[in-house]
Amino acid sequence: MAVSANDIHIRHIMLFDFRGGLSAAETARHINGVYPEVVTDRTVRRWFQRFGSGNFDLEDKQRPGASPKISEDNLAKMIEENPKLTCQELANIFDLHYNTVLSHLHSIGKRYRAGKWTPHELTPEQKTYRDTVCESLLLRNNNLAFLDRIVTGDEKWCLYINVTRKGQWLSKGEKAVPTPRADLHQKKVMLCVWWNIKGIVHWELLNVGQTVNSDLYCQQLERVKSSLTKLWPALVNRKGVIFHHDNARPHVANITREKLKEFGWEVMLHPPYSPDIAPTDYHLFLALQNYLDDNRFQNKDEVENAIKIFFAKKEQKTYLEAIEKLPTRWARIIETGGEYYDN
Known part of the structure; x- marks a missing residue:
């Protein structure tokens, strides 16, 4: 995918702010204050997620809906070999966007579920x-x-x-009532x-x-x-x-x-x-x-x-x-x- 010099410039600013500890929302406001409406909060959050995973490549990755660059057979084989790989880890391995990998995982019938705790790791x-x-x-x-x-x-x-922690039905923007942990002693x-x-x-x-x-x-x-x-x-x-x-x-x-x-x-x-x-x-x-x-x-x-x-x-x-x-x-x-x- 061709990337303009202006795109790279904006991404350098995002990376600079990320390393400076700013949030995605703060960075979006910072950039749009100089270049009006050039980025959205969602775009900055996506790049911050990418930086947070350790990927600092400023070239854009394929978006969902573009022609596939991944073999679902290879994806399925990799999951079978190591079902504990996260979607982000797979995105880094295949050099694809997180949502692209997630879409393919759903396409082959995979859902991410945590395994149950067991009393002991049996020999x-x-x-x-x-x-x-x-x-x-x-x-x-x-x-x-x-x-x-x-x-x-x-x-x-x-x-x-x-003490038990239970889910709560909340309205949009309403915060859940916190549950204090039990005293260990x-x-x-x-x-x-x-x-x-x-x-x-x-x-x-x-x-x-x-x-x-x-x-x-x-x-x-x-x-x-x-x-x-x-x-x-x-x-x-x-x-x-x-x-x-x-x-x-x-x-x-x-x-x-x-x-x-x-x-x-x-x-x-x-x-x-x-x-x-x-x-x-x-x-x-x-x-x-x-x-x-x-x-x-x-x-x-x-x-x-x-x-x-x-x-x-x-x-x-x-x-x-x-x-x-x-x-x-x-x-x-x-x-x-x-x-x-x-x-």
Whole structure:
């Protein structure tokens, strides 16, 4: 594309102002004050975006609607090799305008979406172990269903102030009401809970700032056993408990292992970094946090009362449904070679 000397002169001014820290709007006013109506705010913003990406070439690039200078096959191949390339990075690679690349991306059916956060970046060995454990559990359950024997549980921090940021419907020019971030060091209490397909077996709220160690965990297990024996004695005395918890340090300590061995409870296999196959994580705590969101509590008693209401309102069938999701999750992890379960 032929570029006049006047065009280059104006672009030099834009680059000068960009390096001088002026905004696009200020630069447009500056230029138009000397050369009336020679540029628009939109044009200056486009060039500033280009400069901001590190491209200081003052030759213009192709605009949307001009004859294509890009092979969509090459674009698709590059995206397949590295789907995390941004539109601006692709524009720089192909030496095209941002909007031209965006138009071609849409033409080949691509949309830019952020991937979900995962709990952990799994190593090949961890994926293999997850696959192996899930295959073992699924095969066992297919041969003789054992989901009704599972007792599971975990710990969760419950905050006094539960802040959520929500979208707002606004008129043109109206600013959204800001949401202050939660204090990183605010008060919180730890909830410890155990449950099965029929509902809550036992739960307790620790003192403010208190955490679980192996000694406390063993004391808690005694209370879990006592409650379970009162509520469902057949599970303890006849069927046999299959106890499920994660690999937190107090859960795998020798003293804990000995306590569970004393109870005669079988410990269910659970691979590390696997909240996606821990019913307390993917069901109970998720529902509880949704319930607590936007709530502010003054003290531990208020937190405890809210949790009591949550458990009282929760229907028994939801506990059953949560446990019954396990085989589907195991199967999906096997199909994907140990990757995280994707809802």
